[in-house]
Amino acid sequence: xxxxxxxxxxxxxxxxxxxxxxxxxxxxxxxxxxxxxxxxxxxxxxxxxxxxxxxxxxxxxxxxxxxxxxxxxxxxxxxxxxxxxxxxxxxxxxxxxxxxxxxxxxxxxxxxxxxxxxxxxxxxxxxxxxxxxxxxxxxxxxxxxxxxxxxxxxxxxxxxxxxxxxxxxxxxxxxxxxxxxxxxxxxxxxxxxxxxxxxxxxxxxx
Amino acid sequence: xxxxxxxxxxxxxxxxxxxxxxxxxxxxxxxxxxxxxxxxxxxxxxxxxxxxxxxxxxxxxxxxxxxxxxxxxxxxxxxxxxxxxxxxxxxxxxxxxxxxxxxxxxxxxxxxxxxxxxxxxxxxxxxxxxxxxxxxxxxxxxxxxxxxxxxxxxxxxxxxxxxxxxxxxxxxxxxxxxxxxxxxxxxxxxxxxxxxxxxxxxxxxx
Numbered sequence: 001x002x003x004x005x006x007x008x009x010x011x012x013x014x015x016x017x018x019x020x021x022x023x024x025x026x027x028x029x030x031x032x033x034x035x036x037x038x039x040x041x042x043x044x045x046x047x048x049x050x051x052x053x054x055x056x057x058x059x060x061x062x063x064x065x066x067x068x069x070x071x072x073x074x075x076x077x078x079x080x081x082x083x084x085x086x087x088x089x090x091x092x093x094x095x096x097x098x099x100x101x102x103x104x105x106x107x108x109x110x111x112x113x114x115x116x117x118x119x120x121x122x123x124x125x126x127x128x129x130x131x132x133x134x135x136x137x138x139x140x141x142x143x144x145x146x147x148x149x150x151x152x153x154x155x156x157x158x159x160x161x162x163x164x165x166x167x168x169x170x171x172x173x174x175x176x177x178x179x180x181x182x183x184x185x186x187x188x189x190x191x192x193x194x195x196x197x198x199x200x201x202x203x204x205x206x
Numbered sequence: 207x208x209x210x211x212x213x214x215x216x217x218x219x220x221x222x223x224x225x226x227x228x229x230x231x232x233x234x235x236x237x238x239x240x241x242x243x244x245x246x247x248x249x250x251x252x253x254x255x256x257x258x259x260x261x262x263x264x265x266x267x268x269x270x271x272x273x274x275x276x277x278x279x280x281x282x283x284x285x286x287x288x289x290x291x292x293x294x295x296x297x298x299x300x301x302x303x304x305x306x307x308x309x310x311x312x313x314x315x316x317x318x319x320x321x322x323x324x325x326x327x328x329x330x331x332x333x334x335x336x337x338x339x340x341x342x343x344x345x346x347x348x349x350x351x352x353x354x355x356x357x358x359x360x361x362x363x364x365x366x367x368x369x370x371x372x373x374x375x376x377x378x379x380x381x382x383x384x385x386x387x388x389x390x391x392x393x394x395x396x397x398x399x400x401x402x403x404x405x406x407x408x409x410x411x412x
Contacts, residue, residue, distance in 0.1 A: 109315030163364035
């Protein structure tokens with residue numbers, strides 16, 4: 001009934017944003033991530049953080065889910081190749097930003113740090129990938145709707161997302177996205193062009 | 207001049223093995239990695255650990271260098287495809303072992319944990335990959351010596367190592383190595399089989 005209670009969404013959204021910001025800031029600064037530290041930096045009560053997010057793994061998963069969400073627009077260039085090139089370039093840029101890289105590292109590290117809560121840990125890791133998987137599926141569905149042959153989402157994870165993220169995580173230079181996309185798209189073109197059909201088209205027998 | 211001094215290699219090798227073992231055990235148990243904890247578990251003096259390895263980043267890099275070294279034999283099946291299949295299967299097994307996975311996670315996490323020493327951090331990460339890169343180069347050189355067309359080591363990193371390691375790090379099921387290798391090897395075969403040559407061979411004009 002207080003003014004604050006009258007717009008719970010607004011206040012809750014502000015708390016959430018402040019907590020996510022605190023998680024990212026602490027990680028990017030290389031400081032240890034604890035609930036009291038996150039609460040102090042966000043200017044909220046630690047009890048509220050524990051009640052809402054449970055623990056550090058929960059905080060990490062929720063922050064990653066939002067940061068690696070689907071808020072960024074999926075490219076629509078008119079071709080699968082163009083869409084994958086633009087999307088891959090965005091992934092390279094994202095994985096090169098200190099805040100996103102710190103979140104990826106923390107999610108990966110979370111595994112052994114919290115062996116008692118495997119579901120939580122899995123959700124921290126998968127939270128980094130779920131938004132990108134969803135975007136990949138959109139790009140592939142759009143290509144199919146256009147009548148283009150499209151690889152599976154698994155192929156895109158393995159041959160576009162994995163090289164970009166693995167190189168970022170291990171401090172290697174970013175890959176050339178065009179070279180990665182070539183392998184995914186050219187391979188499909190090769191399959192589409194059946195040798196017999198190509199022969200019949202290019203050198204008709206009669 | 208003491209018996210111990212007379213075989214410094216033997217004693218030093220034992221200390222090194224005990225320290226590496228302690229690092230892996232602490233990581234796999236999800237316990238925090240500190241020089242005093244490593245020294246205590248290895249039964250050596252912390253001062254010796256500081257003197258020899260410097261800090262946690264140095265310990266991690268040296269342990270990873272040995273654990274992900276080139277001690278395992280590179281497969282020699284008689285074909286590039288067979289070698290990559292066997293080697294990929296070994297990587298999947300390795301990345302699925304709790305100790306190696308804990309080392310990979312710790313190397314990835316080391317980035318933001320030690321922002322003051324970028325060279326050390328890079329060496330902890332690259333220590334996980336340097337042995338595998340060297341093995342990949344051996345496999346590819348053997349294929350070329352046989353007269354086979356071989357992809358670049360970068361391609362093998364991006365399309366075989368990256369999917370295997372990324373999925374392990376993010377807790378996803380291991381990829382089908384055969385499917386990954388197909389993309390690397392079939393792609394080369396496609397390039398080798400020039401359409402004009404294939405046409406001339408399969409349907410001679412005269």
